[in-house]
Amino acid sequence: MMTDIETSASLHQYGFMKNLSPQQHKRNVFFATFFAAQVSGLLMVVLIIVWAINGNNASGTHVGGIGPFLSFYYHPVLMTIGMVFLTGQGAMLFRVLTRVDRNILKIPHLLLMSTVTILTALGTYAIFVAQADVTPMRDLHDWVGLLTIILFGVQFIFGFLAKFYPGASPPLAQWYRPVHNFMGALVFVLACASALTGLALDGEKDFSTNGSISKAAGLFTICFAICVVVLVVNRDFARTSWTTSKSEERSPLLTNAVLTSSNRGYTAIE
Ligand code: HEM
Numbered sequence: 466m467m468t469d470i471e472t473s474a475s476l477h478q479y480g481f482m483k484n485l486s487p488q489q490h491k492r493n494v495f496f497a498t499f500f501a502a503q504v505s506g507l508l509m510v511v512l513i514i515v516w517a518i519n520g521n522n523a524s525g526t527h528v529g530g531i532g533p534f535l536s537f538y539y540h541p542v543l544m545t546i547g548m549v550f551l552t553g554q555g556a557m558l559f560r561v562l563t564r565v566d567r568n569i570l571k572i573p574h575l576l577l578m579s580t581v582t583i584l585t586a587l588g589t590y591a592i593f594v595a596q597a598d599v600t601p602m603r604d605l606h607d608w609v610g611l612l613t614i615i616l617f618g619v620q621f622i623f624g625f626l627a628k629f630y631p632g633a634s635p636p637l638a639q640w641y642r643p644v645h646n647f648m649g650a651l652v653f654v655l656a657c658a659s660a661l662t663g664l665a666l667d668g669e670k671d672f673s674t675n676g677s678i679s680k681a682a683g684l685f686t687i688c689f690a691i692c693v694v695v696l697v698v699n700r701d702f703a704r705t706s707w708t709t710s711k712s713e714e715r716s717p718l719l720t721n722a723v724l725t726s727s728n729r730g731y732t733a734i735e
Contacts, residue, residue, distance in 0.1 A: 495702050499561060502692035505685045506550050512682035513545045516668075519675045540592035541663055547584030548613065548656040549686060551577050553693040556649055560696050563704050571628055578621055585614060606662035613655040620648045650697050657690040 485493070517538035555577040559570055593601065602608065627633040627641045661683055668679030696702055 491701055495560075495696070498692050498695050499557065502553070502557065502689055502696065505688035505692060506553060509682055509685040509689050510546055510550050512678050512685060513542055516675055516678045516682055517542045519678070520669075523675070537592070537595040537667075540588050540595065541660070541667070543584045543588030543591060544610075544656075544663070545660055545682075545686075547581045547588060548617070549653075549660050549689070551581045551584070552617075552649075552653050552656055553689060555581070556653055556693055556697050559704065560702050567704070575625070575629065578624070581617070582621060585617065589614060604662075604666055606659065606666050609655065609662055610659040613652060613659045616648070616655065617652050620645070620652055646697075650694065653693060653697075654690065657686055660686050 517536075521536050521538045555574055558574055558577070559567065562570060602611070623641070624645055627638060627645070632638070633641055664679055664683045664686075668683065669676030
């Protein structure tokens, strides 16, 4: 068995670590994961759209709807772009733009989540309209999806009240921040579970072109979910002394910084 020192020495010898400091190593892992998130997220969105267009062309108007949402396929497209892709982007925002003050980042975060709210409302309306002639809420997917939508709504309302208007008192805001972050990650994971159960329900169960596209879309959804969760829950990628803007270092937002047991300095509880 190689010791840690021997392993590290052989990695240096083969040029894998190139004498990177732990900080540089962290940054590299961070950016590689972020890049993978963007690639898999974009592929997921593109594949869902291609799958929807192919499916729609093959099946005509796909029954029973009224108004503009005649096709069932609006639902998966709107939900995937909103609940999965944009929620994931909103969650990663604070991890990526670490030089931008957290108070400023609240604005694009709110805009992203407002867009998700609109797309979710349209996507949910679309499925109820398109499936008006079948029994509602008859599948597990329907219930997972409904739970996700309700939790997203609760998270949006509390986030708005605490962080925008009227704003929570400092002790309450400090207590609420990790709750908001945990709930955000939970809603995102549930959204991915909803999308996957939806694809399992209605994706073609064969190896036709569209069947393969729907399965690939599902696999890229899983890749996107893993990358986002790694970036969001990993303490190493939290806004710390090595990433935080100067003005934030002085702001009371970092009063919940804790000393970690290692010599990395403090890590803010995000
Ligand atoms: C975050 C993503 C999603 C959420 C929150 C969500 C939510 C919902 C909800 C609440 C319903 C119930 C509507 C009703 O009973 O009439 C539903 C139905 C449905 N969804 Fe989704 N959905 C999502 C993504 C998807 C995706 C990606 C697909 C892909 C095919 C899909 C396919 C379906 C189908 C086929 C139904 C009708 C099921 C039935 O006939 O009972 N959904 N969805």
